[in-house]
Amino acid sequence: xxxxxxxxxxxxxxxxxxxxxxxxxxxxxxxxxxxxxxxxxxxxxxxxxxxxxxxxxxxxxxxxxxxxxxxxxxxxxxxxxxxxxxxxxxxxxxxxxxxxxxxxxxxxxxxxxxxxxxxxxxxxxxxxxxxxxxxxxxxxxxxxxxxxxxxxxxxxxxxxxxxxxxxxxxxxxxxxxxxxxxxxxxxxxxxxxxxxxxxxxxxxxxxxxxxxxxxxxxxxxxxxxxxxxxxxxxxxxxxxxxxxxxxxxxx
Amino acid sequence: xxxxxxxxxxxxxxxxxxxxxxxxxxxxxxxxxxxxxxxxxxxxxxxxxxxxxxxxxxxxxxxxxxxxxxxxxxxxxxxxxxxxxxxxxxxxxxxxxxxxxxxxxxxxxxxxxxxxxxxxxxxxxxxxxxxxxxxxxxxxxxxxxxxxxxxxxxxxxxxxxxxxxxxxxxxxxxxxxxxxxxxxxxxxxxxxxxxxxxxxxxxxxxxxxxxxxxxxxxxxxxxxxxxxxxxx
Numbered sequence: 001x002x003x004x005x006x007x008x009x010x011x012x013x014x015x016x017x018x019x020x021x022x023x024x025x026x027x028x029x030x031x032x033x034x035x036x037x038x039x040x041x042x043x044x045x046x047x048x049x050x051x052x053x054x055x056x057x058x059x060x061x062x063x064x065x066x067x068x069x070x071x072x073x074x075x076x077x078x079x080x081x082x083x084x085x086x087x088x089x090x091x092x093x094x095x096x097x098x099x100x101x102x103x104x105x106x107x108x109x110x111x112x113x114x115x116x117x118x119x120x121x122x123x124x125x126x127x128x129x130x131x132x133x134x135x136x137x138x139x140x141x142x143x144x145x146x147x148x149x150x151x152x153x154x155x156x157x158x159x160x161x162x163x164x165x166x167x168x169x170x171x172x173x174x175x176x177x178x179x180x181x182x183x184x185x186x187x188x189x190x191x192x193x194x195x196x197x198x199x200x201x202x203x204x205x206x207x208x209x210x211x212x213x214x215x216x217x218x219x220x221x222x223x224x225x226x227x228x229x230x231x232x233x234x235x236x237x238x239x240x241x242x243x244x245x246x247x248x249x250x251x
Numbered sequence: 252x253x254x255x256x257x258x259x260x261x262x263x264x265x266x267x268x269x270x271x272x273x274x275x276x277x278x279x280x281x282x283x284x285x286x287x288x289x290x291x292x293x294x295x296x297x298x299x300x301x302x303x304x305x306x307x308x309x310x311x312x313x314x315x316x317x318x319x320x321x322x323x324x325x326x327x328x329x330x331x332x333x334x335x336x337x338x339x340x341x342x343x344x345x346x347x348x349x350x351x352x353x354x355x356x357x358x359x360x361x362x363x364x365x366x367x368x369x370x371x372x373x374x375x376x377x378x379x380x381x382x383x384x385x386x387x388x389x390x391x392x393x394x395x396x397x398x399x400x401x402x403x404x405x406x407x408x409x410x411x412x413x414x415x416x417x418x419x420x421x422x423x424x425x426x427x428x429x430x431x432x433x434x435x436x437x438x439x440x441x442x443x444x445x446x447x448x449x450x451x452x453x454x455x456x457x458x459x460x461x462x463x464x465x466x467x468x469x470x471x472x473x474x475x476x477x478x479x480x481x482x483x
Binding site for chain 2 (some may be wrong): 060062065128129131136154163169173176178179244
């Protein structure tokens with residue numbers, strides 16, 4: 001009697017365990033914060049398609065670079081720029097020849113309040129603060145400064161700048177209304193091909209240097225089937241469709 | 252080795268810490284005195300609220316402050332109603348945040364010193380005809396001065412070492428909110444490790460010197476009531 005019950009319990013436990021998704025391999029990915037939303041979607045689709053699990057960490061590319069150089073366990077790095085993956089490649093921390101542009105970003109000037117014209121607002125100077133990512137650290141910040149320079153507004157607005165350490169924080173400043181307008185990544189305010197809230201002005205691509213975001217395979221991921229599969233998957237048409245919906249292009 | 256931006260950050264940090272320490276003493280000494288004397292049922296609540304920054308992650312405090320200081324938050328509405336600028340991204344905002352953040356580091360040592368003093372000196376002073384106000388300034392303050400000094404040093408040092416809250420509500424503005432810790436963070440993020448090392452080294456030496464002075468001082472006076480980050 002007791003044995004039968006034990007057997008039944010064991011069967012029940014193993015059935016529960018088998019119902020959990022079984023991953024073939026796992027890959028640790030460092031993802032630039034602007035790519036957070038699309039990457040979550042991509043990783044879910046990737047797991048379903050290949051059975052591999054991508055464990056994602058989000059943050060600023062500069063911090064990831066420092067961490068990777070100091071032995072962080074990441075296997076794939078999706079940077080917000082091109083320079084940092086190049087640097088890792090040169091240092092031998094990344095696998096030479098594995099680097100490619102996975103997305104090209106679009107810059108937007110955004111206000112959390114609906115029904116505004118952010119461009120006119122910027123021109124008029126009728127705002128308390130304009131948020132931008134720190135241009136020294138983030139490519140979206142550098143693009144924002146280039147845009148302001150192109151418009152001849154860099155000096156005029158400088159005293160109203162508030163800088164986020166990355167593009168997520170910049171979005172946070174604008175979304176909480178602490179800054180009336182902010183230069184954010186289109187991907188942060190776009191879902192399914194449309195801006196979801198507030199009011200946005202898509203900055204013309206000619207106003208700033210293209211924001212090419214490169215991916216690279218790190219030495220720690222060499223030989224990991226899941227890492228190779230993820231990098232291949234990132235270049236697929238399927239992923240291309242996802243990133244387009246979030247306002248990225250392939251460049 | 253130090254750039255103009257580094258010097259601006261150092262100057263700003265010292266200015267912030269000085270203003271915050273003065274405000275903390277003005278606010279913290281009466282609070283500590285009230286906590287020492289009161290029989291109120293609110294005592295535990297007030298003590299717990301003051302001690303919150305000791306256990307809350309700076310991101311929680313910073314996040315709440317950012318939302319509260321925004322145009323739709325209570326502090327933001329208050330400022331708008333008063334016809335003032337929003338507190339976020341301003342030196343004043345950092346002062347407000349730092350006072351909240353460093354309050355336990357000031358209240359607790361002062362409260363400890365006042366409790367250690369006991370009621371005897373007050374009773375004696377009262378029997379000699381000293382009024383409440385007189386007793387506070389001529390008996391309580393002098394007798395708890397070691398605790399007040401400890402509190403001032405800790406409040407100052409803790410404000411200098413602040414990072415998470417400033418990052419959340421500061422907006423990295425040179426001369427207004429870019430303090431040393433944020434400047435170091437920027438140097439590290441921008442891979443300027445040389446600059447980062449210089450500033451980080453200065454911070455390390457400063458912190459050590461402050462704590463060393465504090466422990467030496469407290470070693471000589473046993474009733475100073477030092478509790479670095481600890482509950483009383």
